[in-house]
Amino acid sequence: MTNDLDLTRRLWWLLEPVHAVLYYAPEAFEEAAALGYATDTRWPSYFAWRSAPLGAAGANLVTATFYSFSPRMVAAQVPSVWSVAEPEKVLAARLRAVDRTLRAILGDDVSRPEVVEAAELARTAAEAASTAGRPLAAVNADLPWSDEPHLRLWQAATILREQRGDGHVAALLTAGLDPCESLVSFAATGAAPVEVFASRGWTDQEWGAAQDRLAERGWVDDAGQATERGRAGRQEVERRTDELAAAPWRALGGDVGRLAELTAPMTQAIVKTGLLPRQSTLGIAPRS
Numbered sequence: 001m002t003n004d005l006d007l008t009r010r011l012w013w014l015l016e017p018v019h020a021v022l023y024y025a026p027e028a029f030e031e032a033a034a035l036g037y038a039t040d041t042r043w044p045s046y047f048a049w050r051s052a053p054l055g056a057a058g059a060n061l062v063t064a065t066f067y068s069f070s071p072r073m074v075a076a077q078v079p080s081v082w083s084v085a086e087p088e089k090v091l092a093a094r095l096r097a098v099d100r101t102l103r104a105i106l107g108d109d110v111s112r113p114e115v116v117e118a119a120e121l122a123r124t125a126a127e128a129a130s131t132a133g134r135p136l137a138a139v140n141a142d143l144p145w146s147d148e149p150h151l152r153l154w155q156a157a158t159i160l161r162e163q164r165g166d167g168h169v170a171a172l173l174t175a176g177l178d179p180c181e182s183l184v185s186f187a188a189t190g191a192a193p194v195e196v197f198a199s200r201g202w203t204d205q206e207w208g209a210a211q212d213r214l215a216e217r218g219w220v221d222d223a224g225q226a227t228e229r230g231r232a233g234r235q236e237v238e239r240r241t242d243e244l245a246a247a248p249w250r251a252l253g254g255d256v257g258r259l260a261e262l263t264a265p266m267t268q269a270i271v272k273t274g275l276l277p278r279q280s281t282l283g284i285a286p287r288s
Helices: 004-023 027-035 043-054 059-066 071-075 087-111 111-128 133-142 149-174 180-188 194-200 204-216 227-242 245-274
Strands: none
Touching: 004 027, 004 043, 004 059, 004 087, 004 149, 004 227, 004 245, 027 043, 027 087, 043 059, 043 133, 059 071, 087 111, 087 245, 111 149, 111 245, 133 149, 149 227, 149 245, 180 194, 180 204, 180 227, 227 245
16 A cells, blocks of 8 residues: 555455445345345345435435436336335344344454454544535434444444445546446446446446447447546546545544454455355456
C-alpha cells in the first residue's frame, strides 16, 4: 500500500466479504424461506435483504439506488417482496441470518476480544462516513446498533460498503456511464467474464446497444474490449470511487491498520467457506 487510497481499497476488500456473506449463506436462505421467500435462486432474498432498510420501496427507488440492475429484473422482485414479508420482519430476519452465519463460520471466535475491538473501530469509521447524497448508506446508518460485537461489525461493514457503493454511482454518473454501460465498460477491461455480468438482467440487445455507445466514445473496440481510453476512463472511475470512500478511514488515523489486522482473519474464514463466488461484478481485485 503506497497511499491512503490503496488502504481505502484494501479495507473494502477486507470488509466486503463480511457484508456479502449474507447473500450466499445457507442460514440466510433458511431465514428467507421461513419468511416465505422462494430460495431456488438468490434474488428474492437478495432484494429483500438489501432494500429492507429503505422501507417498502418501489421498483423505481430500488432500481435507482442499486443502479446496475435492469429495471425489469428489479420489477420482477420489487415491490412484490413486501407482500411476502414487511420490511421490519425482513430486517429482523436479516440480523438473525447474519448472527447464525457468523457464529457458524467463526464458532467461539465470534466473541473474542479481537472481534470486539474490530467492531468498535469499524463503528467509528462508519459513524464518520458522510451520508449526504448517499441513500443506501444513510438508511443503514439509521438502524439501531446491536449489542453483539460481531453484529456491530457486520452493520459497520454494511454502512461502509453502501457508502462506497453510493459514491461509486456518483463516479459512474460523472463519467457519463449509464447502468448498462457501467457493466459493459467494466467487463471490457477483463474484470470478469461477460456471463457473470448477465446476472444483472440486461438482454443481449441492451448489452450490445451499450457496447455500441461505448464504441462511439472510443471506450471499446470492435471486439468489445477496452481501448486505452476505456481503461483510463475505468481507472478514473475507480480512483474517484476510492477518493469518495476515503474519509471514514482517514478519520481512524493510525488505527486503520489495526482494523485491517483484526478483520483479516474473519475475512479469510468467510472466504475459505467457499460460499462467495470466485468471480463477481464487484471487481474486488487490485487496480491495474
